[in-house]
Amino acid sequence: MSNLPEFITIQNVQKYISNRMVLDIDELVVYQSECVVVHGPNGSGKSTLLKILAGLMTPDSGVATTNGVVRPWRQAIREFRANAVYLHQTPYLFDRSVEDNIAYGLRFRNRSQSVLFSEVQSAMEWAGLSHLAKRNARDLSGGEKQRVALTRARILEPKLLLLDEPTAAMDRKSRKQTFSLIRDLASGGNAVYIATHEAADLYQPDRVIQLDYGKLVV
Amino acid sequence: MDGLIGASAEALRLLFTGDREIWEIVAISFSVSFRAIFYIVPLAILSAFALAYGNFPGRRVLITIVNALVALPAVVVGLLLYMLLSSSGPFGGWRLLFTQGAMIIGQMILAFPLLVAMIHVSLQGVDLSAWQTARTLGASIFRAMFTIMREVRFGLIAAIVAGFGRVVSEVGCSIMVGGNILHHTRNIPTAIALETSKGEFEQGIALGAVLITLALALNFAVATVRGRDMARH
Amino acid sequence: MASANHAADGILRLATTTSTENSGLLAKLVPQFSDSRDIPVHVIAVGTGRALNHARNGDVDVVLVHAKNAELDLVNSGYGIERYEVMYNEFVIAGPETDPAEISGLSNLGTAFEKIANSGALFVSRGDDSGTHKKERQIWGEVDIEPNGDWYKEVGLGMGRSLQIADELRAYILTDKGTWLALKRKLSLPVHVQGASDGRNDYGIIAVNPEKHSHVNIEAAEQFIDWIQSDEAKAVISGHKVEGEQLFYVIE
Numbered sequence: 001m002s003n004l005p006e007f008i009t010i011q012n013v014q015k016y017i018s019n020r021m022v023l024d025i026d027e028l029v030v031y032q033s034e035c036v037v038v039h040g041p042n043g044s045g046k047s048t049l050l051k052i053l054a055g056l057m058t059p060d061s062g063v064a065t066t067n068g069v070v071r072p073w074r075q076a077i078r079e080f081r082a083n084a085v086y087l088h089q090t091p092y093l094f095d096r097s098v099e100d101n102i103a104y105g106l107r108f109r110n111r112s113q114s115v116l117f118s119e120v121q122s123a124m125e126w127a128g129l130s131h132l133a134k135r136n137a138r139d140l141s142g143g144e145k146q147r148v149a150l151t152r153a154r155i156l157e158p159k160l161l162l163l164d165e166p167t168a169a170m171d172r173k174s175r176k177q178t179f180s181l182i183r184d185l186a187s188g189g190n191a192v193y194i195a196t197h198e199a200a201d202l203y204q205p206d207r208v209i210q211l212d213y214g215k216l217v218v
Numbered sequence: 219m220d221g222l223i224g225a226s227a228e229a230l231r232l233l234f235t236g237d238r239e240i241w242e243i244v245a246i247s248f249s250v251s252f253r254a255i256f257y258i259v260p261l262a263i264l265s266a267f268a269l270a271y272g273n274f275p276g277r278r279v280l281i282t283i284v285n286a287l288v289a290l291p292a293v294v295v296g297l298l299l300y301m302l303l304s305s306s307g308p309f310g311g312w313r314l315l316f317t318q319g320a321m322i323i324g325q326m327i328l329a330f331p332l333l334v335a336m337i338h339v340s341l342q343g344v345d346l347s348a349w350q351t352a353r354t355l356g357a358s359i360f361r362a363m364f365t366i367m368r369e370v371r372f373g374l375i376a377a378i379v380a381g382f383g384r385v386v387s388e389v390g391c392s393i394m395v396g397g398n399i400l401h402h403t404r405n406i407p408t409a410i411a412l413e414t415s416k417g418e419f420e421q422g423i424a425l426g427a428v429l430i431t432l433a434l435a436l437n438f439a440v441a442t443v444r445g446r447d448m449a450r451h
Numbered sequence: 452m453a454s455a456n457h458a459a460d461g462i463l464r465l466a467t468t469t470s471t472e473n474s475g476l477l478a479k480l481v482p483q484f485s486d487s488r489d490i491p492v493h494v495i496a497v498g499t500g501r502a503l504n505h506a507r508n509g510d511v512d513v514v515l516v517h518a519k520n521a522e523l524d525l526v527n528s529g530y531g532i533e534r535y536e537v538m539y540n541e542f543v544i545a546g547p548e549t550d551p552a553e554i555s556g557l558s559n560l561g562t563a564f565e566k567i568a569n570s571g572a573l574f575v576s577r578g579d580d581s582g583t584h585k586k587e588r589q590i591w592g593e594v595d596i597e598p599n600g601d602w603y604k605e606v607g608l609g610m611g612r613s614l615q616i617a618d619e620l621r622a623y624i625l626t627d628k629g630t631w632l633a634l635k636r637k638l639s640l641p642v643h644v645q646g647a648s649d650g651r652n653d654y655g656i657i658a659v660n661p662e663k664h665s666h667v668n669i670e671a672a673e674q675f676i677d678w679i680q681s682d683e684a685k686a687v688i689s690g691h692k693v694e695g696e697q698l699f700y701v702i703e
Binding site for chain 2: 630
């Protein structure tokens with residue numbers, strides 16, 4: 001189906017929430033560089049799939065293959081966490097300035113103060129956020145908040161970026177801005193998964209996978 | 219019988235003429251309660267996080283139990299702790315009965331459920347997405363906890379102030395395991411109990427005034443910091 | 452060997468009644484002893500019942516209380532070494548100024564109790580298993596009255612608080628004279644019966660037996676017992692006055 005190199009393969013993944021099966025996937029291959037839209041109605045298991053790929057949620061069963069090695073989920077989950085960043089539909093911004101929010105994840109990596117500063121500056125320029133640098137992130141509009149969240153994720157250069165309904169509840173202008181940022185992100189050689197119930201074409205994806213009642217529809 | 223006004227006037231005189239005994243009692247009260255809160259807050263925070271974000275069987279039952287224990291009478295804690303620390307009890311070998319150490323342990327036990335319950339409520343005020351955001355951006359569990367603690371800092375401070383208020387004013391446990399020993403384990407509440415039993419209402423009122431002043435000062439401080447933060451938004 | 456069992460911290464823990472503590476006597480006695488011997492003394496003032504319990508549990512090294520039978524029980528059961536007489540004070544009956552039971556001037560507590568029970572006037576009982584409470588139960592037993600009913604109020608509090616309640620309720624109450632003297636000016640509750648033949652209140656001192664509780668500070672306890680029977684201590688006891696009245700009398 002694709003000639004891109006494989007990044008992660010998950011197999012036989014099942015997740016129950018309150019005794020109800022919300023996800024049941026036989027196999028899903030995540031390639032190293034592709035833009036995928038996960039399409040499906042509300043409640044079809046899109047968020048659950050993305051959170052599992054982010055390592056934020058553990059499935060009740062399943063195995064993951066990375067670098068050709070099949071691993072139990074407990075081990076693989078570290079791999080997911082190290083390589084994936086997940087963005088909520090309504091992004092959570094910390095009660096601090098825009099630049100501190102964007103720098104958040106970088107602080108856990110070894111960076112000198114000056115390198116960190118310049119990386120944050122250029123990331124803010126990329127998203128057109130420089131003029132808001134000192135503002136408290138809580139005071140921004142919905143569209144601005146989503147851009148801060150995207151920038152905060154992008155600066156970590158994740159191999160897998162997981163976006164959950166990124167343009168829901170946004171005005172037209174913000175949506176346009178966000179679409180162009182996402183397209184830019186998807187062209188950077190990393191994998192981008194976007195969950196949406198809207199038309200998949202908006203994101204110009206490499207492929208679309210359809211979820212219905214927790215199962216992949218081919 | 220002296221009226222309330224007469225007793226209050228005498229109380230003020232005692233406080234401001236620097237009656238050594240009164241201020242020593244105040245110092246013991248603060249030192250014991252500060253240490254108790256200082257030692258128990260980390261455990262309370264960890265427990266509150268476990269209850270808020272943990273995923274283990276019996277979590278809901280534990281939350282209910284913690285909330286019920288908030289109302290635990292101090293004297294019951296004192297009695298149980300006395301039986302544990304008594305020389306005839308299982309931990310008698312520690313020789314802690316009738317020491318400040320015993321009072322600190324008692325106050326730690328008393329403060330714990332209140333701290334956990336209040337911190338847990340603050341944490342519930344933060345969406346689960348805050349925790350997930352910190353984690354997905356690479357924070358370790360501990361770093362994520364500090365991030366969330368910063369998000370709920372006012373709730374956290376309010377919980378600590380309330381916990382301090384609970385233990386600094388309790389009498390039942392302190393008198394039971396501390397023994398109300400002058401210069402050692404006599405704190406404000408046990409001294410008030412003693413002075414009242416002797417009919418020395420002036421001393422009782424003077425010590426009560428210190429407690430109330432402290433409570434007011436702490437709550438004003440919290441309200442001011444919080445107000446300043448609100449104004450910023 | 453006693454010295455091998457010496458309490459690690461060198462502190463002497465003395466459990467005693469609230470009446471000795473509240474009268475101010477201990478505040479005079481204890482520093483004289485602890486300064487001259489360099490032994491820190493921690494005074495734990497509770498009801499006699501609890502003080503004896505602390506001794507039985509080995510939580511204190513020595514007890515100074517006033518409930519002779521219970522003290523002898525402690526010794527007979529092996530938890531106390533020996534009981535030494537120290538001093539006595541007096542139990543008196545205080546009550547409302549109007550004296551509705553007409554007990555004023557009686558010379559026997561039992562007779563006064565009978566008149567109070569028959570008059571229907573209120574009576575406040577400590578109800579806390581303290582030495583005073585034990586004494587009160589003993590007197591009711593001697594006159595063969597089982598006190599109950601609306602007139603008999605068990606408050607479960609210390610002497611001072613009980614006196615305050617008796618004052619508010621205009622009730623009779625059995626009290627040690629010392630606590631009453633200390634509170635006299637704050638109460639309108641005069642003493643009606645004093646100097647009674649059955650009103651003597653003996654204080655004994657007992658060291659906790661290291662054979663039962665090896666950690667007790669027996670050396671300090673024995674020193675304290677020796678000292679409290681010395682002429683120096685006797686002078687302090689006899690010279691201690693509250694509101695100008697001697698409270699405690701040394702037992703020779």
